[in-house]
Amino acid sequence: xxxxxxxxxxxxxxxxxxxxxxxxxxxxxxxxxxxxxxxxxxxxxxxxxxxxxxxxxxxxxxxxxxxxxxxxxxxxxxxxxxxxxxxxxxxxxxxxxxxxxxxxxxxxxxxxxxxxxxxxxxxxxxxxxxxxxxxxxxxxxxxxxxxxxxxxxxxxxxxxxxxxxxxxxxxxxxxxxxxxxxxxxxxxxxxxxxxxxxxxxxxxxxxxxxxxxxxxxxxxxxxxxxxxxxxxxxxxxxxxxxxxxxxxxxxxxxxxxxxxxxxxxxxxxxxxxxxxxxxxxxxxxxxxxxxxxxxxxxxxxxxxxxxxxxxxxxx
Amino acid sequence: xxxxxxxxxxxxxxxxxxxxxxxxxxxxxxxxxxxxxxxxxxxxxxxxxxxxxxxxxxxxxxxxxxxxxxxxxxxxxxxxxxxxxxxxxxxxxxxxxxxxxxxxxxxxxxxxxxxxxxxxxxxxxxxxxxxxxxxxxxxxxxxxxxxxxxxxxxxxxxxxxxxxxxxxxxxxxxxxxxxxxxxxxxxxxxxxxxxxxxxxxxxxxxxxxxxxxxxxxxxxxxxxxxxxxxxxxxxxxxxxxxxxxxxxxxxxx
Ligand SMILES: Nc1ncnc2c1ncn2[C@@H]1O[C@H](COP(=O)(O)OP(=O)(O)O)[C@@H](O)[C@H]1O
Ligand SMILES: [Mg+2]
Numbered sequence: 001x002x003x004x005x006x007x008x009x010x011x012x013x014x015x016x017x018x019x020x021x022x023x024x025x026x027x028x029x030x031x032x033x034x035x036x037x038x039x040x041x042x043x044x045x046x047x048x049x050x051x052x053x054x055x056x057x058x059x060x061x062x063x064x065x066x067x068x069x070x071x072x073x074x075x076x077x078x079x080x081x082x083x084x085x086x087x088x089x090x091x092x093x094x095x096x097x098x099x100x101x102x103x104x105x106x107x108x109x110x111x112x113x114x115x116x117x118x119x120x121x122x123x124x125x126x127x128x129x130x131x132x133x134x135x136x137x138x139x140x141x142x143x144x145x146x147x148x149x150x151x152x153x154x155x156x157x158x159x160x161x162x163x164x165x166x167x168x169x170x171x172x173x174x175x176x177x178x179x180x181x182x183x184x185x186x187x188x189x190x191x192x193x194x195x196x197x198x199x200x201x202x203x204x205x206x207x208x209x210x211x212x213x214x215x216x217x218x219x220x221x222x223x224x225x226x227x228x229x230x231x232x233x234x235x236x237x238x239x240x241x242x243x244x245x246x247x248x249x250x251x252x253x254x255x256x257x258x259x260x261x262x263x264x265x266x267x268x269x270x271x272x273x274x275x276x277x278x279x280x281x282x283x284x285x286x287x288x289x290x291x292x293x294x295x296x297x298x299x300x301x302x303x304x305x306x307x308x309x310x311x312x313x314x315x
Numbered sequence: 316x317x318x319x320x321x322x323x324x325x326x327x328x329x330x331x332x333x334x335x336x337x338x339x340x341x342x343x344x345x346x347x348x349x350x351x352x353x354x355x356x357x358x359x360x361x362x363x364x365x366x367x368x369x370x371x372x373x374x375x376x377x378x379x380x381x382x383x384x385x386x387x388x389x390x391x392x393x394x395x396x397x398x399x400x401x402x403x404x405x406x407x408x409x410x411x412x413x414x415x416x417x418x419x420x421x422x423x424x425x426x427x428x429x430x431x432x433x434x435x436x437x438x439x440x441x442x443x444x445x446x447x448x449x450x451x452x453x454x455x456x457x458x459x460x461x462x463x464x465x466x467x468x469x470x471x472x473x474x475x476x477x478x479x480x481x482x483x484x485x486x487x488x489x490x491x492x493x494x495x496x497x498x499x500x501x502x503x504x505x506x507x508x509x510x511x512x513x514x515x516x517x518x519x520x521x522x523x524x525x526x527x528x529x530x531x532x533x534x535x536x537x538x539x540x541x542x543x544x545x546x547x548x549x550x551x552x553x554x555x556x557x558x559x560x561x562x563x564x565x566x567x568x
Contacts, residue, residue: 225417254417288414289378290410290412290414291414291415291416293374293376293398293414294410294413294414295427296397296398296399296402297374297398297402297407297408297410298402298407298427298428298472298476299399299402299403299407299476300399300427301399302399308416308419308427309416309419311418312416312417312418312419313417313418314418315418
C-alpha cells in the first residue's frame, strides 16, 4: 500500500472518532500520523516541539509544549496499522512546561489487526500551573485479538491538572491491559482519569489506575465504565491514595455484564494521611430490569433499550 | 358472556378478572377494571394496596403476568403481549419511580418517547407544561436530577408519546411544585381525541378529579363508582384503615 493511501485511510477512520479529528491535516493544527514505524505526516506549530525517531518496531518521541504555550486547537496524534499482523511500539515522553495548556487526541487505529501487539510506554511530566488532557480513542476491527498494552506514568505539578481519557468501544477490544500511574505531586494538582471500554466475544479488558495524591490539597477522580458481553472478561483496579493534607479522591466504577461475561472490580481507597479523604462507588451487574423496561414502555425493543443504555454509559 | 362482550366493546382497556402472584403472594386478586375512551380513570388505594402491581400487569411486565384472567386493549386480547408490543399498540406508563439513565440527555430521552423526529419546540412545550425550563433539554436523565425533576420529565415524556392509554403511577408524588390545577389540566390534555388516562394514586384529592374511580385494598377492587362516591367511601372507611391500625391514615408514597 502506498503511503498516501495509508495516510488517507487512517485519516478517514480517525475523522469518525469524533473530537474534531477532521482537523488532522490542517495547517493550523499540530499533528503527527504514524503508520507502523513510519511517520507519514506531521505538522508543528510554535510552542510545540516534536522530536521523533523511527525505530525497528515503532517510534520514540519526545514532545514538549513549551513554557506558557496555550494550544487552542487539540493536537492530534494518529497511531495506526492497517495490516493484519505485526507490532507497533510507541515510546513517548511528553513534557508540558509551566503555564502551558494543551489537549492531545490520540487516535489508535487498527481496523484489520488480528495477530498484533500495540504497546505504548508513555511518560508525562506536567509543570506548575499547567493543564494537559490526553484522550485516546481506539478503533479496532471486528476480528482477532489485538494485544493492547498502554502504560503511562504521569507526574503533575502544583496547581496543574491532568485529564486522561481512554475509549475503546468500537470493534473488538482484543486483549487489553492498560496501566496508568499518576502522581499528583504538586499542591492543589488535579487528576481526572476516565476509561470507557466495551468488551465483546472473548475479549479481555484489564484496567489499572493508580493515583497517588502526594500534593497538599490535591484531588482525583477515577471513573471507569466497562460493558462486557458474550464471554468477555473485565477487571478494574482503581487505587487512590490520599497521602497529603486536604487530598480528596473518588473512584467510581460501573461494570455492566451481559451474556456470560465476567467482571471484577477492586476500588482500593487509602488515606495514608489523616487529613485526606478518599471515597469510592462500584457497581457490577446486569442492567437493571427497570431501566430496560422503562425504555420498552416507550416502544423500544429489549435490544434497542440495551443499546441506548450502553451507549449512554460509554459516552 | 354478553355482559363481558359489551364491556369489551365500549372499553379502551378491559382488565378481566386477573390474579397476579409475586413470590407466593396474590398481589392482585380477581381484579377487573375498564378504562373508557376519553376518560380519566382513577385507582385509589393506600400504600401496598396493589396499585403499582396493576399498572405493571397492564404494561406487560413479565414478573406481573397474570396466572388467571385476561386483558383486552381496543378489543384485542393482549394478555400474552410483551411490553414493547403493548407500547407500540398505544399503552404507556409513567413510573412511580422512573429509572435513571447515565449519559442520556433529556432531549434524547424525549425523542425516544415520541419514536419519531420531533422538533425542539415541541419538547420545550412539553417541559413547559411540567414547569421545567428549556435548559433542561441538555441535562442528563441521571442521578443529577432530583426526584421531582425526574418525575416531571417522565410526565413530559409520556405527554409527547401521545399514547391511546397513559398510565400515571402516583404522578403527583415529588412534584409538589406543580399546582393541582396545572397537573390535572395536563392529564386532561392527555385525553384529547378519545385518548385515556389511568391515574394511580393514594390521594383522594387527586382521585376526585377523575371521571370514574376504583378503590383498591389488599390486591382487590373493593368499590367502583363516580370519583366522588369513591372519595367519600375512602375518607369514611379507609382513614383510619380498619385492618391496619394506623391513627393518621397518612400514607407515604
Ligand atoms: N417483588 C415482590 N415480591 C413480593 N411482594 C411484592 C413484590 N412487589 C410488591 N409486593 C407486594 O405487593 C403488594 C402491592 O404492592 P404495590 O403494587 O407496589 O402497591 P401500591 O402501589 O398500591 O403501593 C405489597 O404488599 C407489596 O409488599
Ligand atoms: Mg405504588
